[in-house]
Amino acid sequence: MRLRRFLLRYYPPGIILEYEKGGYLRTKSIDLLDLTPETNPDDLVSEIRQAEPLITESRSEQVKELVLRLQEKQGQQDHHRFCFCKELKAHILPLTNVAFNKSGSKFITGSYDRTCRVWDTASSTELCTLEGHRNVVYAIAFNNPYGDKIATGSFDKTCRLWCAETGKCFHTYQGHMSEIVCLAFNPQSTLVATGSMDTTAKLWDVESGQEVATLTGHTAEVLSLCFNTTGDQLVTGSFDHTVAIWDVASKSRVHTLLGHLGEISNVQFNWDCSLIVSGSMDNTCKLWEAVSGKCVATLVGHTEEVLDVCFDLSGQLIATASADGTARVFSATTHQCLVTLKGHDGEISKICFSPQGSRVLTASSDKTARVWDIQSGACLQVLEGHTDEVFSCVFNYEGDTIITGSKDNTCRIWY
Known part of the structure; x- marks a missing residue:
């Protein structure tokens, strides 16, 4: 299995992994339904790494960036007024x-x-x-x-x-x-x-x-x-x-x-x-x-x-x-x-x-x-x-x- 790339899902928060297995391109999602702006990103990344063998040490920083982007999105206040x-x-x-x-x-x-x-x-x-x-x-x-x-x-x-x-x-x-x-x-x-x-x-x-x-x-x-x-x-x-x-x-x-x-x-x-x-x-x-x-x-x-x-x-x-x-x-x-x-x-x-x-x-x-x-x-x-x-x-x-x-x-x- 080889990880190709990450895709971000804002709603509900999650990270999609695109990977190769047996010559086929596949995807799996890591759902982060309990993520809040207060979640410690480093703790979460180590939890994700323990549960997901596709994410190696070298990918940790990349995953942390994605978590931070999801948290930033969550922190945006929804003041939109519809016209x-x-x-x-x-x-x-x-x-x-x-x-x-x-x-x-x-x-x-x-x-x-x-x-x-x-x-x-x-x-x-x-x-x-x-x-x-x-x-x-x-x-x-x-x-x-x-x-x-x-x-x-x-x-x-x-x-x-x-x-x-x-x-x-x-x-x-x-x-x-x-x-x-x-x-x-x-x-x-x-x-x-x-x-x-x-x-x-x-x-x-x-x-x-x-x-x-x-x-x-x-x-x-x-x-x-x-x-x-x-x-x-x-x-x-x-x-x-x-x-x-x-x-x-x-x-x-x-x-x-x-x-x-x-x-x-x-x-x-x-x-x-x-x-x-x-x-x-x-x-x-x-x-x-x-x-x-x-x-x-x-x-x-x-x-x-x-x-x-x-x-x-x-x-x-x-x-x-x-x-x-x-x-x-x-x-x-x-x-x-x-x-x-x-x-x-x-x-x-x-x-x-x-x-x-x-x-x-x-x-x-x-x-x-x-x-x-x-x-x-x-x-x-x-x-x-x-x-x-x-x-x-x-x-x-x-x-x-x-x-x-x-x-x-x-x-x-x-x-």
């Missing part, structure tokens, strides 16, 4: 979803008008339209971190794979018996997972266009799914009140997570793949151990359905959005509610952390999105201007650009 930049009349019918590529240089919009459009973020110009679906384009995703492919899932029961540059359709994945409502690429970009109203999830091969597996066992719609960061497990959440963990290699179900008393609205792994969070129409969130499938906590406090839930990139925090018009931030370790975010006049359907983890973004039926400080719970900004429900909101990788999508057929870019 409205542009409104895109993106589609002739309401939007369904918005998604960025890894760098945030491009984003995509799905719509009831049966198309997906690719946009250049900086110039706000449309790069191409992905046409071919015969019904609503509901679920969309880039194959991040690469960003050269796009998957679209439709109410026409198919998923399509497209070239992000040219808009050419590589494959149409056929086999679901009902609408596709969620999808995800695995981190290696070799598989696409789709979830459907037909109660199944399917795995598809990106290269060949063939179906790899049908994951059966849910008794109602599969409404959300997520790969873990290593790509060896998939989690699915269903209207049957259950969450399932699947082993990707064997295509078999590892655990069924029982305990929710209502439909599952969203499921997500944390970064180190140790925990899963689920939000439910039973007004609660649950935290589960990925290995054992055991419920470790039930996060309570909302008085109506939990419509969305997510981890921050470090996996230390959980944010929840509810039909009660509030959002909450919980500690993933103590399970305590750290702050309640109040101010919206309608249900909150979407929530996400900034990459830095210091801000939360919410989208609401009150026609606004809001940016919140997670320490104080203060609303830092109200993003106004949409004339109908805002159902989608997303940060770019640097956390300095936001896109909001609305039922008013437009999306807005905020810098």
